[in-house]
Amino acid sequence: MSEAPIRTAGLSKRYGSVTALSDLDLELAPGEVLGYLGPNGAGKTTTIRLLLGLIHPSAGTATIFGLDARDDAVAAHRRLGYVPGEASLWPSLTGAETLHLLGRIQGRVDTSYRDELTQRFDLDPSMKVRAYSKGNRQKLVLIGALMTRPDLLLLDEPTSGLDPLMEQAFRECVHEARQRGQTVFLSSHILSEVEALCDRVAILRSGRLVDTGTLAQLRHLSSLTVEATFDGTVPDLSRVPGVSGVEVHGQQLRCQVQGEIEPLLKVLAHSRVHELLSREPSLEELFLAHYGPQHEEPHADVR
Amino acid sequence: MSAELVALPATGGNAAGPATVARSASVTATRAARHAVRAGAVWGLAFGAYIASQALGYASAYPTRAQRAALAGQFSSGGLNALMGPARDLSTVAGYTAWKSLTVLTIVGSVWGLLSATKMLRGEEDTGRWEVLLAGRTTARRATAQTLVGLGAGLVTLFSVTAVITVILGRGSKVPMASGSALYFALSVTCGAGLYVAGGALAGQLVATRRQAAALTGGFFGVSFALRAVADTVRSLSWLRWVSPLGWVEELRPLTGSHPLALAPIAASTVAMAAGAIWLAGRRDLDASVFPDRSRARPRTALLTGPIGLAVRLGRGGLAGWLAAVLAETLLLTSVTSQEIKTLRHTSGATGVFTRLSGHAAIGKAYLSVVFLMVALVVMLMAAGQIVAARHEEAAGRLDHLLVRPVSRTRWYVERVALAVGIGLLGGLVGGACAAAVVSGQHLDVSARSVVAAGLNMVPPTACAVGIAAFALAVAPRLTAAVTYTVITWSFLVELLGGITASSRWLLDTSLLHQMAAAPARAPNLLSSGLLVAVSGACVVAGALIFARRDLVDE
Numbered sequence A: 001m002s003e004a005p006i007r008t009a010g011l012s013k014r015y016g017s018v019t020a021l022s023d024l025d026l027e028l029a030p031g032e033v034l035g036y037l038g039p040n041g042a043g044k045t046t047t048i049r050l051l052l053g054l055i056h057p058s059a060g061t062a063t064i065f066g067l068d069a070r071d072d073a074v075a076a077h078r079r080l081g082y083v084p085g086e087a088s089l090w091p092s093l094t095g096a097e098t099l100h101l102l103g104r105i106q107g108r109v110d111t112s113y114r115d116e117l118t119q120r121f122d123l124d125p126s127m128k129v130r131a132y133s134k135g136n137r138q139k140l141v142l143i144g145a146l147m148t149r150p151d152l153l154l155l156d157e158p159t160s161g162l163d164p165l166m167e168q169a170f171r172e173c174v175h176e177a178r179q180r181g182q183t184v185f186l187s188s189h190i191l192s193e194v195e196a197l198c199d200r201v202a203i204l205r206s207g208r209l210v211d212t213g214t215l216a217q218l219r220h221l222s223s224l225t226v227e228a229t230f231d232g233t234v235p236d237l238s239r240v241p242g243v244s245g246v247e248v249h250g251q252q253l254r255c256q257v258q259g260e261i262e263p264l265l266k267v268l269a270h271s272r273v274h275e276l277l278s279r280e281p282s283l284e285e286l287f288l289a290h291y292g293p294q295h296e297e298p299h300a301d302v303r
Numbered sequence B: 001m002s003a004e005l006v007a008l009p010a011t012g013g014n015a016a017g018p019a020t021v022a023r024s025a026s027v028t029a030t031r032a033a034r035h036a037v038r039a040g041a042v043w044g045l046a047f048g049a050y051i052a053s054q055a056l057g058y059a060s061a062y063p064t065r066a067q068r069a070a071l072a073g074q075f076s077s078g079g080l081n082a083l084m085g086p087a088r089d090l091s092t093v094a095g096y097t098a099w100k101s102l103t104v105l106t107i108v109g110s111v112w113g114l115l116s117a118t119k120m121l122r123g124e125e126d127t128g129r130w131e132v133l134l135a136g137r138t139t140a141r142r143a144t145a146q147t148l149v150g151l152g153a154g155l156v157t158l159f160s161v162t163a164v165i166t167v168i169l170g171r172g173s174k175v176p177m178a179s180g181s182a183l184y185f186a187l188s189v190t191c192g193a194g195l196y197v198a199g200g201a202l203a204g205q206l207v208a209t210r211r212q213a214a215a216l217t218g219g220f221f222g223v224s225f226a227l228r229a230v231a232d233t234v235r236s237l238s239w240l241r242w243v244s245p246l247g248w249v250e251e252l253r254p255l256t257g258s259h260p261l262a263l264a265p266i267a268a269s270t271v272a273m274a275a276g277a278i279w280l281a282g283r284r285d286l287d288a289s290v291f292p293d294r295s296r297a298r299p300r301t302a303l304l305t306g307p308i309g310l311a312v313r314l315g316r317g318g319l320a321g322w323l324a325a326v327l328a329e330t331l332l333l334t335s336v337t338s339q340e341i342k343t344l345r346h347t348s349g350a351t352g353v354f355t356r357l358s359g360h361a362a363i364g365k366a367y368l369s370v371v372f373l374m375v376a377l378v379v380m381l382m383a384a385g386q387i388v389a390a391r392h393e394e395a396a397g398r399l400d401h402l403l404v405r406p407v408s409r410t411r412w413y414v415e416r417v418a419l420a421v422g423i424g425l426l427g428g429l430v431g432g433a434c435a436a437a438v439v440s441g442q443h444l445d446v447s448a449r450s451v452v453a454a455g456l457n458m459v460p461p462t463a464c465a466v467g468i469a470a471f472a473l474a475v476a477p478r479l480t481a482a483v484t485y486t487v488i489t490w491s492f493l494v495e496l497l498g499g500i501t502a503s504s505r506w507l508l509d510t511s512l513l514h515q516m517a518a519a520p521a522r523a524p525n526l527l528s529s530g531l532l533v534a535v536s537g538a539c540v541v542a543g544a545l546i547f548a549r550r551d552l553v554d555e
Helices: A044-051 A073-077 A095-106 A111-120 A134-146 A164-179 A191-197 A215-221 A262-269 A283-291 B002-006 B018-061 B065-074 B078-084 B093-127 B129-134 B140-171 B179-206 B210-233 B235-243 B245-251 B260-283 B307-334 B337-345 B350-358 B363-395 B399-403 B409-440 B448-456 B459-475 B477-500 B505-509 B526-549
Strands: A006-015 A018-028 A033-037 A059-064 A080-083 A152-156 A183-187 A200-205 A208-214 A224-230 A243-249 A252-257 A273-279
Touching: A006 A044, A018 A044, A018 A059, A018 A208, A033 A044, A033 A191, A044 A059, A044 A152, A044 A183, A080 A134, A095 A111, A095 A134, A111 A134, A111 A164, A134 A152, A134 A164, A164 A183, A164 A191, A183 A191, A191 A283, A200 A283, A208 A215, A215 A283, B018 B093, B018 B140, B018 B179, B078 B093, B078 B210, B078 B307, B093 B129, B093 B140, B093 B179, B093 B210, B093 B245, B129 B140, B140 B179, B140 B260, B179 B210, B179 B245, B179 B260, B210 B235, B210 B245, B210 B307, B235 B245, B245 B260, B307 B363, B307 B409, B337 B363, B363 B409, B363 B448, B363 B459, B363 B477, B399 B409, B409 B448, B409 B459, B409 B526, B459 B477, B459 B526, B477 B505
Parallel strands: A033 A183, A033 A200, A080 A152, A152 A183
Antiparallel strands: A006 A018, A006 A059, A200 A208, A224 A252, A224 A273, A243 A252
16 A cells, blocks of 8 residues: 555644644545645645655654655655745746756656646746746746656645736646646645645644545535525525525525525425525635634734 | 835825825835944944954053064065055054054945945845835835935944044043044044945946845955055055045045045045935836846756755855955965065064964064965855855755755755865965965975965864854854854954964964964964864764754745
């Protein structure tokens, strides 16, 4: 049985009295694409830097393909590629020189794929890094990570600064990576990106993992939105199990349904329903459900 | 930056009145001033301490008129003139203090000025913070002017602190100095800093990066120093002093027959360069420069094979500059060895100084050992600067790109230390070989081999400085530069001043350069060299262990 690309157990990081990450238990399966969500300061970047061994845990362990992220970092890094959210590169090198350097250090580069990526991302490699825009610098680190075809991609807000066309090119690259069996850990704020790319989602809040699962599982746990228009009187739904958030405007009704929908349908069947709409929550609604005002924590000052 | 935004009215828009605009405008100056005033106060204290140590040391070491006359005689030769400027009136405390302080403090102040100006102006633009600033309620021209006002506050602080210490010193019985003369002296030793603040600001408009701006201003400074050195060495070319900013400073002649007319070119140049910088800032686009930067280049990948190759590639320009400085300093000081020996043989007072600095040796060897002490300072700065550069890589987040690949922390750390020591070794070899080549043509009683060995003798203290810097990088990364340059400056000043004026053994032992045998006057001491290397090795081993287990720390 192959080792999990990422496995953490009780992984924690504290800076003095501030807890940046608390008791993270997470495991990725080979070939999986995991979306790692959370607002600014939730602990996403801290998690990635712990996995990379750039910072050391206050407690717990993290392994990459069974290798300790801290003690076996060199061996682990042979199998991964990393894209930071903010690309700080050597200003005096050109794009081509930067890719050459990163490839030589990594030790393996698919040069034809590198050239293909350079074309797909429309990057001019003869320019010096200092002359690149933010988006072009981001393309450079993306190519630098993808060109080695690593078994694991750690992406920390990788499309920061990319235009929509390049973001589409990035999504295609992630799709291809998944088809090849590469594992992807995608930290992102762009929910549509996560929705389009990820098999599973993990949601982080104030340094704690608050939810994890496939989108279908998360949607199942969340409310279904039902909107109905009646020809006659709007029925009383106050005693229907699982129904909440009832809003009535004239002959229009809107409510949320948690769990089985059958009790609601039974009540509606006795009314003159003119129009009935129901939809699953989007990832954005799921995300907001975890971060709405009722979930605000005043001491959430982690990074 | 945030302060700039905070200064704007909460409602935003264009409804802010002139008062708000003025307040917003003053924020930039305040921010620049905060940094500059703090640094100016620290440097002012250092300047004052240096001046006081020179004056009081002279007064206690040479209490009689005869001793002072003898000392005055020994320091009237070409080599020292080139380095320190002409010695005038060395038989007085004031004359000696002016001679020992003017050039040294002008150099320190000028380097501080050019580095501060390029950092606060072009450096801010490089990091992108200038863009955020200009998005606020200001213009490039106004922001540049405000930053220069802030830096000006730092210069005023530097002058004020230096002046207060000098005036207090002059009121004592040991160092009689009128308050007016003390103020003029303080102005003389600090005006170079103002000149190079303006120079750095102008260079920041001419070229595209902070590094280029610092190199351009540094090159201008080097030419200025060389012109002044030639003017002070060759009598027929003394007019060159008037085309060199450092020559203008020298012409001020503080405490030795003041010549305030020389303030005119200094003030005019400072104002012209500052005005030029402000004008150009308004004429160019953000991130652009008057001299266009090459934004494209053909790939040169020969060195880009790993972390150490990358470090060499990134630092090769600076390294070439440092090696040129080692060569120039060695050439300058050794080319006048015969002349120096003749002068020193006729001055009995020289014996005491050179005995303390280099032991009981022939005067030629003693002179060369002092030359190598001077060269060792540059070699140490060149080598230990590599560790400071390594810290910059970490602070900027660029080290992440290496350490997320199959590069162990220990490998990166040890390679950077090895590179720094290797550069120190190269500096020692270049200095020794250059000195041997120059001295061999002067028919001295010194073998070329012993001179080369004297060059290599600089390597152990250099390695020790590198080791201490590397330990600081591991333990207190944000203090790496401060620790490194403090250790080196302290070592040099204690050894130099401790040699000229009698100092306690304990104090001398704190200097790394004091542990270096005064070669070629004395044979290199293998035991002390071994101890220095061992201390360096212990620092590096401990540092490597700590570095492997600490978090990376960015800015």
